[in-house]
Amino acid sequence: MNIFRLAGDLSHLLAIILLLIKIWKTRSCAGISGKSQILFAVVYVSRYLDLVTTFISLYNTLMKLVFITSSFATLYLMYVKFKATYDHNHDSFRIEFLLLPCFVLALLINASFTPLEVLWTFSIYLEAVAILPQLFLVSKTGEAESITSHYLFALGSYRALYLLNWIYRYYAEGHYDLIAIFAGAIQTILYCDFFYLYITKVLKGKKLQLPA
Amino acid sequence: YGSGLPKDEL
Secondary structure (H helix, E strand, O other), X not given: OOHHHHHHHHHHHHHHHHHHHHHHHHOOOOOOOHHHHHHHHHHHHHHHHHHHOOOOOHHXXXXXXXXXXXXXXXXXXXXXXXXXHOOOOOOOOOOHHHXXXXXXXXXXXXXXXXXXXXHHHHHHHHHHHOOHHHHHHHHHHOEEOHHXXXXXXXXXXXXXXXXXXXXXXXXXXOOXXXXXXXXXXXXXXXXXXXXXXXXHOHHHOOOEEOOO | OOOOXXXXXX
């Protein structure tokens, strides 16, 4: 554990908490993509199957449980409790166009061809692109509430901080994982446009509105 | 391409 890794995990945790707070306080999931949240739930479940096979640390186990539980809690709030506020018409991204290619890629490029390893790899590829329905929704509506922007910033920062963690680990421990690094770089790049808008608009107190 | 499971990262 190094400072970048810890900061990344905390940023990830903060993102999830911000999202739950937004939905709970406003009693609404307007502006949030249920498609992205479904993809994140698939990511956590397929990645954390090793919860039942391997014990790494209490921290590791607890964080995995928090990520899985909170992602299902988010889905419950969106699709059951506050279903009426869900932005169904704008959330029209076809997730099979992400799920299928990621699965095929995981079958082709993985560390070893075993069920757990392929599912882990699938989750890494899928996580890289899971935010696309959310970014698509923001681009369709042309704006995002400030708390939604904070959520996206924290969620994007998490993988960017992991990139620093991987650079650090490469030099400090000789540890590297090309699959995670490659996917993490793609994931971070997808947020760049949003990061720019966040820094130039939201941090200056303006609403995140896309140029017409 | 990678070191394989188990992974210590999240």
